[in-house]
Amino acid sequence: xxxxxxxxxxxxxxxxxxxxxxxxxxxxASTSEAExxxxxxxxxxxxxxxxxxxxxxxxxxxxxxxxxTSEAEDVKMVEGxxxxxxxTTEAEDVKMVEGxxxxxxxTTEAEDVKMVExxxxxxxxxTEAEIGTSEPKDVAGGRLITLKSSDGKVxxxxxxxxxxxxxxxxxxxxxxxxxxxxxxxxxxxxxLVTVLEYCTKHAEVAAAARGTSAVAFATASKALExxxxxxxxxxxxxxxxxxxxxxxxxxxxxxxxxxxxxxADVIKGKTTEQIRDAFNIVNDLTPEQEATAAELRRKYxxxxxxxx
Amino acid sequence: MVSGRPHGELDSWFKSLMVTSSSERGQAGSGxxxxxxxxxxxxxxxxxxxxxxxxxxxxxVIVASGVCTGWRDALGWGVTNLSLTWCKLSMNxxxxxxxxxxxxxxxxxxxxxxPQLEDSAVxxxxxxxxxLRELDLSRSFRLSDRSLYALAHGCPRLTRLNISGCSSFxxxxxxxxxxxxxxxxxxxxxxxxxxxxxxALQAIAQNCGQLQSLNLGWCDDVTDKGxxxxxxxxxxxxxxxxxxxxxxxxxxxxxLANGCPHLRSLGLYFCQxxxxxxxxxxxxSRVKSKRGRWDAxxxxxxxxxxxxxxxxxxxxxxxxxxxFPALHTCPERHSLxxxxxxxxxxxxxxxxxxxxxAGRALMANHAY
Numbered sequence: 001x002x003x004x005x006x007x008x009x010x011x012x013x014x015x016x017x018x019x020x021x022x023x024x025x026x027x028x029a030s031t032s033e034a035e036x037x038x039x040x041x042x043x044x045x046x047x048x049x050x051x052x053x054x055x056x057x058x059x060x061x062x063x064x065x066x067x068x069t070s071e072a073e074d075v076k077m078v079e080g081x082x083x084x085x086x087x088t089t090e091a092e093d094v095k096m097v098e099g100x101x102x103x104x105x106x107t108t109e110a111e112d113v114k115m116v117e118x119x120x121x122x123x124x125x126x127t128e129a130e131i132g133t134s135e136p137k138d139v140a141g142g143r144l145i146t147l148k149s150s151d152g153k154v155x156x157x158x159x160x161x162x163x164x165x166x167x168x169x170x171x172x173x174x175x176x177x178x179x180x181x182x183x184x185x186x187x188x189x190x191x192l193v194t195v196l197e198y199c200t201k202h203a204e205v206a207a208a209a210r211g212t213s214a215v216a217f218a219t220a221s222k223a224l225e226x227x228x229x230x231x232x233x234x235x236x237x238x239x240x241x242x243x244x245x246x247x248x249x250x251x252x253x254x255x256x257x258x259x260x261x262x263x264a265d266v267i268k269g270k271t272t273e274q275i276r277d278a279f280n281i282v283n284d285l286t287p288e289q290e291a292t293a294a295e296l297r298r299k300y301x302x303x304x305x306x307x308x
Numbered sequence: 309m310v311s312g313r314p315h316g317e318l319d320s321w322f323k324s325l326m327v328t329s330s331s332e333r334g335q336a337g338s339g340x341x342x343x344x345x346x347x348x349x350x351x352x353x354x355x356x357x358x359x360x361x362x363x364x365x366x367x368x369v370i371v372a373s374g375v376c377t378g379w380r381d382a383l384g385w386g387v388t389n390l391s392l393t394w395c396k397l398s399m400n401x402x403x404x405x406x407x408x409x410x411x412x413x414x415x416x417x418x419x420x421x422x423p424q425l426e427d428s429a430v431x432x433x434x435x436x437x438x439x440l441r442e443l444d445l446s447r448s449f450r451l452s453d454r455s456l457y458a459l460a461h462g463c464p465r466l467t468r469l470n471i472s473g474c475s476s477f478x479x480x481x482x483x484x485x486x487x488x489x490x491x492x493x494x495x496x497x498x499x500x501x502x503x504x505x506x507x508a509l510q511a512i513a514q515n516c517g518q519l520q521s522l523n524l525g526w527c528d529d530v531t532d533k534g535x536x537x538x539x540x541x542x543x544x545x546x547x548x549x550x551x552x553x554x555x556x557x558x559x560x561x562x563x564l565a566n567g568c569p570h571l572r573s574l575g576l577y578f579c580q581x582x583x584x585x586x587x588x589x590x591x592x593s594r595v596k597s598k599r600g601r602w603d604a605x606x607x608x609x610x611x612x613x614x615x616x617x618x619x620x621x622x623x624x625x626x627x628x629x630x631x632f633p634a635l636h637t638c639p640e641r642h643s644l645x646x647x648x649x650x651x652x653x654x655x656x657x658x659x660x661x662x663x664x665x666a667g668r669a670l671m672a673n674h675a676y
Contacts, residue, residue: 241347248355266360272374279348284377293374298393299366300402
């Protein structure tokens with residue numbers, strides 16, 4: 001069969017045999033460090049296969065892009081028929097991942113997951129082995145959802161609590177079944193626990209205050225403000241920072257405001273040096289920059305003479 | 309191949325790109341330590357600005373900028389709203405020192421009780437703060453036309469400008485400013501006696517079609533010619549203050565009533581040439597709007613100051629009051645100001661006939 005475009009073959013392994021091109025401008029680069037890589041065939045615009053495992057047999061790309069990266073022992077085949085199919089397996093016996101939608105991403109970390117199949121736009125699967133034992137009751141009497149933090153830890157929370165976050169609220173809408181897990185990137189386990197503690201408390205108070213009198217509501221609001229202050233007071237400055245960043249990412253306005261107020265109270269009326277001490281910040285200004293800034297502060301603010 | 313890198317380095321190269329979370333600091337993969345957010349010094353810009361604005365003291369911006377380079381840069385890029393009204397001495401030098409640090413400013417308040425600001429500070433602002441939208445230079449008696457020319461070139465996106473009390477500006481400089489700053493929506497020219505002439509108002513009408521609020525208080529060179537051109541050129545005007553513009557007559561009010569359907573506030577304090585004709589034209593504009601000439605109009609006049617307009621009679625003012633229910637003569641909520649007009653004591657708002665509208669029991673006669 002004649003090749004239409006340019007043909008380039010590069011084999012690094014011992015038994016790399018053959019490369020074929022059948023697209024208009026198909027460039028196939030095969031770089032194998034394993035022993036028995038047999039063949040890479042490209043039929044679409046671009047197909048790139050990079051096999052770094054022992055028994056990677058074949059990658060076939062029939063869509064625009066098919067990329068397979070296998071890091072496990074017995075991965076047999078990855079087939080991409082949509083726009084993008086990406087399979088990343090980190091377990092022992094994963095047999096097949098098939099992507100038929102726009103985006104299919106499978107991440108399995110348990111032992112015996114056999115197959116995950118997607119037919120919609122987004123789906124996230126996690127095994128029950130990862131889910132923690134704590135089962136909080138939903139304050140609204142509805143269902144619970146499972147959240148997975150960036151460090152892989154899994155947490156259960158009520159929908160009412162999670163909906164205090166604009167981001168989580170949007171994610172929850174896409175969760176169809178109870179065994180699905182909402183992955184929360186950029187927020188680690190301990191921080192997510194703190195976030196959920198805040199959200200659960202606020203959801204409980206909101207649920208309890210429904211239908212009560214204006215006086216009772218005002219009393220509950222004051223009590224909640226006091227709870228917020230105590231809640232933030234028991235955190236270290238580092239934990240407060242992580243919570244601040246997380247609440248910004250998750251878009252929890254109440255928590256953002258509370259932390260901003262707490263930090264503002266720490267800062268208020270302090271000199272630059274006192275602020276550095278309070279927030280554990282090392283001064284990295286050059287001597288010249290420091291002198292200029294100090295001069296400005298001396299002239300125009302209370303800095304270096306806070307009593308003024 | 310990725311930018312000429314050998315394949316063996318790819319794994320470590322990708323790992324070095326990852327940002328780990330706070331609990332994994334310093335635990336990156338084999339590719340060396342991954343870049344991390346190391347606490348408060350790397351706080352995202354919007355969060356640091358949020359804290360500083362919560363403090364509620366603009367001096368804090370200067371103090372916090374000296375904490376570390378991270379905070380200095382974050383505040384330099386993040387602070388969009390700054391007020392130096394607290395600075396009682398040397399505001400000029402302070403502004404010159406800060407202008408190049410806060411280049412993303414959108415709102416800047418430099419109001420002074422004692423004049424400190426000079427052209428050099430305004431020029432610094434114009435040179436560095438090109439995103440400026442709102443600027444308050446009120447009571448800056450020392451400023452000259454140089455400042456307006458600098459603003460015209462450096463801050464063309466201005467939507468609100470307060471130069472009340474800047475009595476040294478000329479109408480030539482103001483005209484030049486309006487030619488460059490065509491997005492102006494709010495302009496306070498109170499007391500700018502030399503700047504506010506009919507020629508300047510015609511330029512504003514021609515260049516600033518989006519104008520919604522204009523204060524011409526005590527600009528006593530203004531005549532009907534200038535105001536009528538405003539009424540035709542700026543149909544979106546909501547608030548016009550002509551207090552102390554002693555030369556204007558009914559023609560100005562008639563033009564505003566007919567040309568500015570969204571007018572909510574009109575100040576005619578001490579405009580003693582205003583007669584009943586002006587009042588009836590205002591009342592009639594409401595009737596026209598009810599007939600559907602201006603479908604979007606809902607509320608109409610909510611504030612009217614006719615204090616010291618001694619030529620007005622009760623029936624004419626009552627007609628305005630009846631046309632615009634938002635006008636009140638009630639104590640504590642009066643928005644129809646008729647002080648100094650002893651003949652208008654019988655004028656009353658709708659609350660006299662419908663006490664429930666006021667939300668409390670009121671005496672029949674609300675006038676004072």
